[in-house]
Amino acid sequence: MTEQSAKLNFGSTNAGLEMRSGTLGPDVIDVTSLYKQGGVFTYDPGFSSTASCESKITYIDGDEGILLHRGYPIDQLAERGDYLETCYLLLYGELPTQREKDDFVYRVTRHTMIHEQMSRFFTGFRRDAHPMAVMCGSVGALSAFYHDSTDIADPHQRMVASLRMVAKMPTIAAMAYKYHIGQPFVYPRNDLSYAENFLHMCFAVPCEPYRINPVLARAMDRIFILHADHEQNASTSTVRLAGSSGANPFACVAAGIACLWGPAHGGANEAALNMLMEIGSKDRIPEFIARAKDKNDPFRLMGFGHRVYKNYDPRAKIMQQTCHEVLDELGIKDDPLLEVAMELERIALTDEYFIEKKLYPNVDFYSGITLKALGFPTTMFTVLFAVARTVGWIAQWKEMIEDPHQRIGRPRQLYTGAPMRDYVSPEERG
Numbered sequence: 001m002t003e004q005s006a007k008l009n010f011g012s013t014n015a016g017l018e019m020r021s022g023t024l025g026p027d028v029i030d031v032t033s034l035y036k037q038g039g040v041f042t043y044d045p046g047f048s049s050t051a052s053c054e055s056k057i058t059y060i061d062g063d064e065g066i067l068l069h070r071g072y073p074i075d076q077l078a079e080r081g082d083y084l085e086t087c088y089l090l091l092y093g094e095l096p097t098q099r100e101k102d103d104f105v106y107r108v109t110r111h112t113m114i115h116e117q118m119s120r121f122f123t124g125f126r127r128d129a130h131p132m133a134v135m136c137g138s139v140g141a142l143s144a145f146y147h148d149s150t151d152i153a154d155p156h157q158r159m160v161a162s163l164r165m166v167a168k169m170p171t172i173a174a175m176a177y178k179y180h181i182g183q184p185f186v187y188p189r190n191d192l193s194y195a196e197n198f199l200h201m202c203f204a205v206p207c208e209p210y211r212i213n214p215v216l217a218r219a220m221d222r223i224f225i226l227h228a229d230h231e232q233n234a235s236t237s238t239v240r241l242a243g244s245s246g247a248n249p250f251a252c253v254a255a256g257i258a259c260l261w262g263p264a265h266g267g268a269n270e271a272a273l274n275m276l277m278e279i280g281s282k283d284r285i286p287e288f289i290a291r292a293k294d295k296n297d298p299f300r301l302m303g304f305g306h307r308v309y310k311n312y313d314p315r316a317k318i319m320q321q322t323c324h325e326v327l328d329e330l331g332i333k334d335d336p337l338l339e340v341a342m343e344l345e346r347i348a349l350t351d352e353y354f355i356e357k358k359l360y361p362n363v364d365f366y367s368g369i370t371l372k373a374l375g376f377p378t379t380m381f382t383v384l385f386a387v388a389r390t391v392g393w394i395a396q397w398k399e400m401i402e403d404p405h406q407r408i409g410r411p412r413q414l415y416t417g418a419p420m421r422d423y424v425s426p427e428e429r430g
C-alpha cells in the first residue's frame with residue numbers, strides 16, 4: 001500500500017491526512033485523525049464515498065461490471081467451479097488442491113445436521129410465518145446450542161463456527177420451508193453434494209424416492225456461487241458491525257439475515273418476482289416504467305439499480321443464462337413472467353431515464369423466475385440468498401476479527417436536535 005497525503009483546509013485547520021492505495025480500486029483518505037486535528041466529522045450516511053474497512057476478499061468495479069473473489073472473476077468461478085470450492089476460496093484465500101477440497105467437503109458434509117432439539121423451535125412459529133422470520137429466530141438460537149464454538153478469540157473455534165454455519169444453513173432453510181408447507185422435515189444425506197442435498201431436503205417426501213435432476217442441482221449450485229459474497233453490502237456491514245462488539249458469529253449472522261430481508265437488499269428477488277406478476281403482461285410495462293420515473297410514486301423497478309454497479313451486474317448475465325437453462329430443462333416454454341422480464345429489460349435499457357441513472361438489471365432480476373421454476377415459493381427466495389451469503393458474512397466476520405487493528409464500530413453523527421434546555425415541570429408546560 002503506497003502512502004501519500006491529502007490536505008484538508010477549513011477555518012484555521014490545515015489537516016494533513018494519510019492517503020492509501022489498494023491493489024485495485026480507488027485510493028482512500030484516512031480520516032481517523034480528522035476529529036483530533038480539526039474538531040469535525042465526515043458525513044456520509046449512505047457510505048457512498050466511505051470505506052468502512054480494508055479487505056482482501058471481494059472486489060467490485062461498478063463501472064466495468066467486474067466482480068472478483070480473491071482475484072478470480074465471478075463468471076469463471078460460476079462456470080468452472082462449484083459452491084463449496086468458492087466457500088473454501090472465500091474463507092481461506094486460495095483455491096483448494098483436490099485433497100484440500102475433499103477434506104473441506106467431508107467436514108462441511110458432516111456438519112449438516114442440527115441439534116435435534118432445535119426442531120422444536122419451528123413448532124413455536126405459526127405455519128404462515130414468513131420463512132425469513134423463522135430464519136432470523138432459528139439462526140440466532142444456534143448460539144444456544146453450540147457453546148463450544150462461540151469463543152471468538154480461539155482460531156479453532158472460529159473455523160468450527162464457520163464450517164457449522166456453512167453446513168447448517170441449508171438444513172435450517174429447508175426445515176423452515178418444510179414447516180411452512182406442513183411437510184415433515186427431511187434429514188440431510190452425506191452421499192449428496194451441497195446443492196443436491198438442499199434440493200433433496202426441500203422437495204423430497206417420505207412417500208416416494210426423490211430423483212435429483214443434475215441440471216437443476218447445477219443451477220442451484222451456481223445460484224449459491226452468484227450470491228456468496230459482495231464486498232461491504234448492507235448485510236455484510238451489519239455482520240461486521242455486530243461482530244466488532246465481540247458478539248458470537250451465530251448472533252452476527254442472524255443480524256445479517258435481518259438486514260438482508262429488506263426489499264432494497266436481499267428481499268429484492270421476492271419483490272422483483274411479485275412485481276413481474278403484478279405487471280402480468282408486456283402491454284402493461286409502460287405504465288410501470290412511468291411509475292418508476294414518477295418522483296411522487298415510491299414504486300421502483302425491483303431488480304434494477306445498484307449502489308455500486310453503474311454497468312450491468314455481472315451476476316445478472318449468468319443468472320439470465322441459468323434461468324434459460326432451468327426453463328429449458330423443465331420444458332417451460334414461453335413463460336409469461338420471463339417474457340415480461342425480457343421486454344422490461346429491453347425497454348429499460350433503452351429508456352433515457354434508466355440510461356441516465358445507470359439503472360441495469362441486478363442479480364435479483366432473473367433469480368426470482370429461476371427459483372420459481374425450481375419449485376420455491378417467493379417467500380423462500382431471500383432465504384436462499386441468505387443460505388448462499390452466509391459464507392460471505394462469515395469470511396468477512398473472520399477477516400475483521402483477525403485484523404489486529406480491529407476496534408468496535410461506533411459511528412458519530414451530525415446533531416440537529418434541540419440545544420441544551422432545563423427540565424420543565426408538568427404544571428409549567430401549559
Ligand code: SDX
Nearest residue numbers: 230233264265266268292300301302303304305306307357
Ligand atoms: C442487492 O450492495 C450490494 O452489493 C447488494 C447486493 C449484494 O449482493 O449484496 O448486490 C444485493 O441488494 C441488489 C440490489 C437489490 N435491490 C433492488 O433491486 C431494489 C431496487 N433498487 C433500488 O432500491 C436501488 O437501486 C438500490 C437500493 C439498489 C440502490 O440504491 P442507491 O444506490 O441508494 O441509489 P438511489 O436510491 O440513490 O437511486 C439513484 C437514483 C434515484 O433517483 P434520483 O433521486 O437521483 O432522481 O436512481 C433512482 C432513484 O430514484 N432509482 C430507481 C431505481 N433505483 C434507483 N428508479 C427506479 N427504479 C429503481 N429500481
